Amino acid sequence: VAATQVRTIEPTVPGTCLVQAINPFLRTVYHHCPPPQTDIKRIRPYRNPPRYPWTHPVRCLKAAGSEDTPRKAYDIRYCLYSDATMGGLHGLSLITAPEIAADVISADALEDRPYYGGSRQRVFVPGPVDGAYTVKPTPGKGLGVVATRKIVQGEIAMLDLPALLLSKAFLEDAAPLPRRRLIRRGLSQLPAATQERVYALSTSTGGDVVDAILGTNTISLTLGMNQMHLGLYPELSRINHACNPNAYYRFSHRTLTVEVVAYRDIQPGEEITISYAQLTQSRTERRLFLQNNWHFNCSCSLCRADVDSVTLSEDRRRDMRKLQSTLVQASRAGDYDLALLTAETLQDVTEAEGVTPLRAEMYDIIASIHLDMRNFNQAVRYGQLALEAWEKFDSVDDSQLVAARWFLAFVEQARQQDQAERQQREHDEAEEAAMEDSLEDFFYLSRRRRTGGRESNAAELEW
Numbered sequence: 353v354a355a356t357q358v359r360t361i362e363p364t365v366p367g368t369c370l371v372q373a374i375n376p377f378l379r380t381v382y383h384h385c386p387p388p389q390t391d392i393k394r395i396r397p398y399r400n401p402p403r404y405p406w407t408h409p410v411r412c413l414k415a416a417g418s419e420d421t422p423r424k425a426y427d428i429r430y431c432l433y434s435d436a437t438m439g440g441l442h443g444l445s446l447i448t449a450p451e452i453a454a455d456v457i458s459a460d461a462l463e464d465r466p467y468y469g470g471s472r473q474r475v476f477v478p479g480p481v482d483g484a485y486t487v488k489p490t491p492g493k494g495l496g497v498v499a500t501r502k503i504v505q506g507e508i509a510m511l512d513l514p515a516l517l518l519s520k521a522f523l524e525d526a527a528p529l530p531r532r533r534l535i536r537r538g539l540s541q542l543p544a545a546t547q548e549r550v551y552a553l554s555t556s557t558g559g560d561v562v563d564a565i566l567g568t569n570t571i572s573l574t575l576g577m578n579q580m581h582l583g584l585y586p587e588l589s590r591i592n593h594a595c596n597p598n599a600y601y602r603f604s605h606r607t608l609t610v611e612v613v614a615y616r617d618i619q620p621g622e623e624i625t626i627s628y629a630q631l632t633q634s635r636t637e638r639r640l641f642l643q644n645n646w647h648f649n650c651s652c653s654l655c656r657a658d659v660d661s662v663t664l665s666e667d668r669r670r671d672m673r674k675l676q677s678t679l680v681q682a683s684r685a686g687d688y689d690l691a692l693l694t695a696e697t698l699q700d701v702t703e704a705e706g707v708t709p710l711r712a713e714m715y716d717i718i719a720s721i722h723l724d725m726r727n728f729n730q731a732v733r734y735g736q737l738a739l740e741a742w743e744k745f746d747s748v749d750d751s752q753l754v755a756a757r758w759f760l761a762f763v764e765q766a767r768q769q770d771q772a773e774r775q776q777r778e779h780d781e782a783e784e785a786a787m788e789d790s791l792e793d794f795f796y797l798s799r800r801r802r803t804g805g806r807e808s809n810a811a812e813l814e815w
């Protein structure tokens with residue numbers, strides 16, 4: 353059903369809350385399920401209403417309907433929500449289904465976040481962290497992001513907030529005209545400085561200017577229950593691609609921020625790069641992917657390197673792909689020995705390739721495999737390593753740090769329970785053995801009584 357009409361919303365949408373557990377350890381973060389975010393009046397019946405964050409009237413595209421499926425009052429598919437105050441004067445426009453907008457609010461993404469980093473109380477400003485880089489021209493690639501100080505492995509170099517978040521289904525369903533009109537309106541509802549930054553972004557994919565900005569600069573992410581969306585992050589958009597990047601970005605569902613993290617130490621003057629393609633793709637696949645999606649011929653160091661070093665890298669990436677899938681399959685199948693071995697090998701291979709993911713994430717995985725294997729000491733050891741690494745990481749989204757603390761408490765509880773069960777088992781076995789002994793004694797004595805004290809194998813056999 354094509355969506356054709358742009359109109360101001362009437363409060364009609366029934367809906368359910370799709371609140372997603374960001375982390376399995378954090379099941380109780382959300383205490384209420386907010387209503388679909390189409391109408392302010394509907395918030396009143398809720399006991400703990402979330403802040404109504406939208407600064408502009410909500411506008412929706414309705415499904416057009418057809419003879420087979422006539423349009424119903426609640427056929428609203430996608431609405432435009434703008435919070436021009438999000439992140440200070442940054443602002444956000446979101447085009448998505450009403451229940452996903454509700455989910456975004458429930459996950460406290462739009463809360464004011466002037467500080468972060470627990471006791472360190474860092475001031476939250478999108479852009480370079482502690483003056484980590486500057487944006488300037490790079491040879492053959494337009495603007496790029498260049499380090500102005502040393503950035504150490506695992507450090508966050510950049511923070512960014514989205515200017516636009518768009519449901520992929522909306523982009524596919526809506527006809528070009530209403531789609532562009534709604535997106536342009538979303539952009540026009542952002543603060544002037546953010547609009548300027550968006551309209552100054554690279555448009556290398558060509559065509560309609562808004563389509564080109566989105567085509568060149570957006571990243572894929574999921575909102576709600578794994579619903580695909582595109583995010584436009586003005587600062588992140590200046591980072592160029594490299595097949596062997598020295599950084600990567602992490603998206604946080606809870607805060608909607610992205611954080612750019614160094615894969616390895618980055619020296620002052622070095623360009624900060626990320627991979628637009630999946631690291632585990634082959635060189636040919638990557639180049640095709642970049643050409644199809646960004647319309648450029650990759651000229652990064654790996655694409656220019658001699659055949660031998662490329663082949664070595666290709667082999668490692670193929671190994672990474674295999675190991676990743678083995679890790680998932682082995683964990684699902686409960687083959688924890690294999691999962692553990694695979695996780696450790698994966699760590700070695702990614703280190704050799706210079707693209708080690710956050711150590712804390714690896715420790716988290718290894719710790720939980722040990723817990724599944726009931727290796728409590730090892731689970732605590734890796735859990736503590738994870739906790740220390742998350743503390744140092746200093747993310748805007750502290751859910752992993754909280755989960756790491758929670759994990760250690762959980763391991764202690766599981767250990768005590770395991771100990772209690774073992775003691776109970778030992779106690780039961782001892783009782784059973786004692787019972788068997790006393791039965792044996794009883795039979796032995798009665799046998800002696802019957803045989804008048806004469807023992808024989810034949811008599812024993814009778815029993």
Ligand SMILES: C[S@@+](CC[C@H](N)C(=O)[O-])C[C@H]1O[C@@H](n2cnc3c(N)ncnc32)[C@H](O)[C@@H]1O
Nearest residue numbers: 493494495554556589590591592593646648651
């Ligand atoms: C997200 S933008 C990156 C920032 C962009 N250079 C700018 O000036 O804003 C993506 C565009 O940058 C250029 N680009 C990024 N990485 C490149 C690379 N490795 N080689 C050549 N061009 C690249 C391409 O034009 C691509 O479509």
